[in-house]
Amino acid sequence: MKIVVVGGGTSGLLSALALEKKGHDVVVLEKDKVGGLCRSEYIDGYTVDIGIHAITMLNDGPLIRLLKKYSRYLPNFRPYGDYYIRTDKLYNIPVSMQEWTTTPVVPNKDKILITTKIIDLMTSGFSKETSVYDIIKDMNLSKTSIDFFNTICYFLSGEDAKKTPLWRLFTGAGYIPEDDILPFIYKDLKINPLKTVLFKKFSRNKIMDILNAGFLSSIKSGSKKYINKFINKNRYWTQGYPLGGVQSICNCILYSLTKTDIRNEEVKRIIETSSETNSNSNDNSNNNSNNNNNHKNGYIVETDKNSYYADIVIYSAPSRYLPDIAQIPEIQKNKKDFKNIKFTKSLTVWIGHEENPFPYMGSEVWIDYPCWATCTSNYDKSLAPNGKHLLGFSFTNTKKEEVLNIIENKLGLNLNKADMIHFQEAIPEQASCAVNQFFVYPKVKDNFYVVGTDADPRSMGITRAAYSVEVMLSELDNTFNKNNKNK
Ligand SMILES: Cc1cc2nc3c(=O)[nH]c(=O)nc-3n(C[C@H](O)[C@H](O)[C@H](O)COP(=O)(O)OP(=O)(O)OC[C@H]3O[C@@H](n4cnc5c(N)ncnc54)[C@H](O)[C@@H]3O)c2cc1C
Structure with a gap:
């Protein structure tokens, strides 16, 4: 089957990996950077993730299950440590x-x-x-x-x-x-x-x-x-942090992909193919694309550069954009729900410093000014230059000057002596677990699936994305089995 995966973050790449190993012909279309939020950037000698991360359910969660089954090797996770709260002192x-x-x-x-x-x-x-x-x-x-x-x-x-x-x-x-x-x-x-x-x-x-x-x-x-x-309840966490930063999870998937074609293109429109669209569609494909007007009952996926035929589409970009992109009745019917999916932005500050205010494994939260903070170089010294520490702070407030003052006051850390300060604004999960939130079920129809953090409410971030991929794969297997029985 020809499968087009829209988006190359954790959920898109994990989907591509499993589907490639099942023998399908997979193309991933990513508009920006491959890895999405599961990436690390290299800033002034530091390896900083997009947001601070703890990877959950490493004992037997969906990420580990999928990687064990389909990838060439597993990332090396260090045990996470504990969760603390800082008031006058640090407490569990x-x-x-x-x-x-x-x-x-x-x-x-x-x-x-x-x-x-x-x-x-x-x-x-x-x-x-x-x-x-x-x-x-x-x-x-x-x-x-x-x-x-x-x-x-x-x-x-x-x-x-x-x-x-x-x-x-x-x-x-x-x-x-x-x-x-x-x-x-x-x-x-x-x-x-x-x-x-x-x-x-x-x-x-x-x-x-x-x-x-x-x-x-x-x-x-x-x-x-x-x-x-x-x-x-005990304090045993089945969580970890990957050596090399979260990029190493993304790399593990990328190194395991052998046939998937990954392209830097933005998907603009997805339309169902029917005899009408086949005969009317403009063939704006170039030699690289797999557009083919003889196909039926599939999709034409149009990007800023090409158009592709797909028997099956796996959509891993934010679902709230889906009604604008996909002219598919099952999606248009729930247009309002898709467009109303609630999400939250966060601001992360990475600081390189010779002082380490977090001399422990784990992370801490602050409650007077909500913040989640950790030192990732405690897990892996290579993430910071020699003699320096890499400190990460994620805030729900997005005012840059204000959060720097808070960090200085809370920790007594002199930021004039900081070796590196780097800001990131991002949306950690595409659907917050809010009251009355709408979650898209991964199977929209037999040949159209949605994966990602707005398609499953379980656990957090990367694990949540992996859960949705597992559901999509089981649904796809069910559909294949059903179709084979009917033949
Ligand atoms: C501050 C912060 C803290 C976090 N903490 C944790 C944590 O502790 N634990 C954890 O597990 N996770 C955490 N995460 C979240 C986790 O990294 C993400 O939830 C997960 O990586 C999402 O994967 P995804 O594939 O669903 O989405 P994304 O990574 O967002 O991938 C979607 C991709 O689709 C692409 N795309 C969008 N539109 C189009 C289009 N039209 N055409 C082509 N491509 C398109 C995007 O460019 C993107 O690359 C955190 C994130 C942040 C920002």
Whole structure:
């Protein structure tokens, strides 16, 4: 089959890798830099990633599963370390009930209120639309505790407590398994029970039972299990940071691709081929493109330079642009949902310095001015010149001067002595896990798929992108099997 992959970030490249190994003829069209956000830049002797990264679920998550199956080798991940919170000093972020009741981060009065509320919510259930703020607003919590929740929400969902659903806080903290929430995420899942490839371990009837019983009763029925997780949660993280920076994940995929054709072109339009479009289409192809007017039931993918025929399209660019690009009824029907996908911008500052205010493995969050910070050269010294450290700070605020002042004041770090300062503005995930967010299901139709962080709500960034690729591959296999049976 001829497959065109739109976008060459993690999700596009992983899709290309798997599909190439399955014997397809794959072209990747990337408008900018191959790797997308999973890249590192070389700035004044430092190797800086696009945003600061922790790679999740390295024990047995979708990224590792896909790489083990299709790539030539695995990137070398260093264990991540721990997560801290900086107030007057550095403290562990509380995860278990015992840590919640003893943490110095929030006032004593709040600790009791928060722990009893968590157990109460898991027992009595809550609705899918309940936000974190809906719960904390009437608890009379201190400003520190509210700031704490806002910050944790930003980093789990991309939104503050008002826009973050409570389920995201509980799944992100590891108290509620993501699979328990998943049946309720995709808007049209109930309408089309065929879309159950996500839930291979459950029967279709079980999924329909869960959906019919509703979100509230599903949470209630899992409450014992969830409370147990809250009480016993340990600080063992299955996370890591790749030696060489996140570019090494991208390189691992690129070195494993042997036949895929990767081109630097921007996709402008995707149209379905029919006898009408075939006879009317202008053949503006050059020798490199694979446009062929004899094809049927596929797509013409038009770029700024060429046009390509595809039996199957895998779209990995932001889905909110899809209605403008793809003249396909299944997409136009949900145009409003696609265009309303919410996302958040972040500002990352990389600083090269001879001082290292983070002499530990892991990262820290600040709650009075939400920030996530780490030192990547703690994992790999080669990311910074000799005797220097590479410090990364990701903010939800995008005012450059302001964030530099905050860093200086918070850490007592003299930025006049900085060896390098580099700013990046980016969108970490194409869909924030917000209340009522629309997620695109990876299978739009038999020969059109969407992958990326707006096509799966599970986990974070790169792992989330990989989850969507796994779903796409299973759906594609199902379609091939179905078509083979019908032959
Ligand atoms: C500040 C920050 C912190 C982060 N922290 C983490 C973290 O801790 N852990 C983690 O796992 N992830 C993290 N991420 C996110 C992670 O890197 C991304 O979510 C992931 O790499 C996204 O991969 P993707 O393929 O879905 O999207 P992208 O990497 O965005 O790839 C999409 C590609 O499509 C291309 N494209 C768009 N339109 C077109 C078009 N019309 N034609 C052709 N090409 C097109 C784009 O140029 C882009 O290269 C972070 C990101 C940032 C910015």
